[in-house]
Amino acid sequence: MSEGYLKGRIRRDDIVSAAAAVYGEAGYHASSLREIAKRAGITHAGLLYHFPTKEALLAAVLERRDAEDAVREQLNIPPGLDVLRHFLALAEHNVRHRGIVDLYSRLAAEAISEDHPAHAYFARHYREARDSIAQSFRALAETGELRPGVDPDLAALTFIALMDGLQVQWLTTPTQVDVIGSLRLSLETLLTVPLFPE
């Protein structure tokens, strides 16, 4: 790798970090490339060299989020209780890193529109998250650890939606919302076994 290439990579990473921070504070629509350039300590022209459009920069922010998720998923946990515990740990990580949740919640609400550049990303993200959790609930159903009569797909939808809804409410009034308590309650009522054996 040439020195120039490396410098370019570092610059690009700085811009993506600055963009993630600005989207987390103001959303995508209300943010400008000019403001992101300022935050990254680069000229507007310098930013445009790396990311010619707002959409290109948003795509890079979402790609990085996916790359981080992929690193976590290399843990390769087999479907079952451990996956649910892993998602709880992820939620605990998120409430200590408000920026991640801010970015996700704001973009998710904007991306409702079919013409938003992150719409396809979120549609895929929801489907993959539901599929992954549903697989675990199905495994638990086979071992009798899921409450009889509970549909694994509906349980997965419920878990993902609850996580999303808790995040917005927690971001608005952090001291009044027990994110982890609520997720544990929901999981514990869906299971026939304790989530964390004594």
Add this chain to the structure above:
Amino acid sequence: MSEGYLKGRIRRDDIVSAAAAVYGEAGYHASSLREIAKRAGITHAGLLYHFPTKEALLAAVLERRDAEDAVREQLNIPPGLDVLRHFLALAEHNVRHRGIVDLYSRLAAEAISEDHPAHAYFARHYREARDSIAQSFRALAETGELRPGVDPDLAALTFIALMDGLQVQWLTTPTQVDVIGSLRLSLETLLTVPLFPE
């Protein structure tokens, strides 16, 4: 009431309706008074006569939402199963009126910021919604209809957050999200009695 007064009220209502529609499509930050005036079929100056600032118009949209809620709450249902059934019916109403959900979900995500003009509104809205539902779960705990060991406040937070999270996911991918099925599943696992007796 003079004719002029009445005309003014109707004009004002038209503007608030147009604003609610535009916020639902684009959010508050990305919308302009100019665009809302156009949608309401009024000049920009005419709109400014009724609402001199973006914030004043947002306040009017939220006030109307509250007034509509107040009308519903005049039903005066005593705390208990009927309140939960009422919220399910409300969710069923919402999935038939996408605009209501759009407006609410977009504003809620923007209002995370403490400096957003709707921040105080959402903080109060969440608290009141949690209190109202918690009262019902407490009544159900007293009659043994809430699962033993379930904290009524945590159950209320869970129900409200689930409703909010489901709405964003449903708005993004309507055909893949069973809002009512998920809410019923969540309530049924929290209760010791059927939500709808056969």
